[in-house]
Amino acid sequence: MPTFITIQGMETPLTKAGLEAAGIGAFFRPRDVRPLGVSFRVLQRLVSQGTVERLGSGLYRLSEVEPTELETIAMVASAAPTAIICLLTALRVHEVGTQSPHEVWIALDRKGRRPTRIPTRVRIVRFSGAMLTYGVIKRSMLGVPVSITSPARTVVDCFRYRNKVGIDVALEALRDAVRSRKTTVDEISRAADICRIRTVIAPYLEALSA
Numbered sequence: 001m002p003t004f005i006t007i008q009g010m011e012t013p014l015t016k017a018g019l020e021a022a023g024i025g026a027f028f029r030p031r032d033v034r035p036l037g038v039s040f041r042v043l044q045r046l047v048s049q050g051t052v053e054r055l056g057s058g059l060y061r062l063s064e065v066e067p068t069e070l071e072t073i074a075m076v077a078s079a080a081p082t083a084i085i086c087l088l089t090a091l092r093v094h095e096v097g098t099q100s101p102h103e104v105w106i107a108l109d110r111k112g113r114r115p116t117r118i119p120t121r122v123r124i125v126r127f128s129g130a131m132l133t134y135g136v137i138k139r140s141m142l143g144v145p146v147s148i149t150s151p152a153r154t155v156v157d158c159f160r161y162r163n164k165v166g167i168d169v170a171l172e173a174l175r176d177a178v179r180s181r182k183t184t185v186d187e188i189s190r191a192a193d194i195c196r197i198r199t200v201i202a203p204y205l206e207a208l209s210a
Contacts, residue, residue: 003046005036014038014051016065027061027071027142055079055119059144072120074141076104080115083108084136085148086125087157087165094151096182097172107131107149125161134194151177152187159192159201174204185209 004011005018012018024032030040038046043060046052053063059078061067067075073085073093083106088099103121108114110128135153139146149157155177158170177183185205192198192205 003038003042003051005033005038007036014046014062016062019062027055027059027067027075029058029060029143053119067120070141073104073146074144075119076106076122077141077146078144079118080106080108081145082112083115083147084127084132085146086154087123087149087161088169090149090154091158091173093148094154094177094182096151096154096177096180097169099169123164125164130194135191150183150187150191152183152191153195155183155188156191156195156197156201160195160197162200171204174201174208178208 003014005014005022006012007018007022012021019028019033022036024036030043033043034040043052047054047060050063052060054060055075055078059075061071061075069092073089077083077085085093085105086107087105088101089103089105091097091099092101101123103123105123105125107125107127109132110126114124135150135156136147137150139148155170155173158165158173159167162170174188177188178185185208188201189198189205192201
């Protein structure tokens with residue numbers, strides 16, 4: 001038996017289309033659907049029926065709907081609050097380069113434990129010391145606090161992890177980030193100093209400045 005939600009006094013099935021009509025994505029919190037007549041008890045029943053999946057930290061989604069890229073990142077950040085969105089996923093968020101990763105790239109403290117129950121595939125790298133804070137900015141995605149490397153820091157990380165992402169990806173990120181004015185050569189240079197990768201990236205920065 002379908003569950004109905006109430007939108008402007010009219011009942012409509014709890015589907016992706018119904019949630020979109022209410023201005024809600026497939027990824028939601030109890031407070032989002034409460035005004036639609038879905039109590040917490042009803043939500044728990046939907047979870048037990050398999051209609052809705054609980055993703056942790058009060059996050060849910062319709063089982064039948066694949067989350068969008070933004071929803072996926074928000075889900076990972078909710079499931080792993082200490083994770084930092086980085087490398088190819090950060091490039092995608094900042095709209096730098098042409099990468100479209102199938103996994104969410106995250107960084108964890110070198111001494112930290114790998115989080116469990118992450119709701120999608122992730123690639124994990126490890127940061128330590130200044131790498132955990134320098135150039136790490138805070139954003140809100142669908143109401144979820146997300147830590148992500150800045151454009152300059154992301155470019156530098158691509159050179160640090162060039163064996164994982166490829167030097168061609170690092171070079172594309174550098175050129176596109178500067179060309180699109182998402183960051184500057186000076187900002188990248190400062191990040192390279194902090195991240196101790198200046199020797200590697202210096203020739204490419206000099207070529208851009210020439």
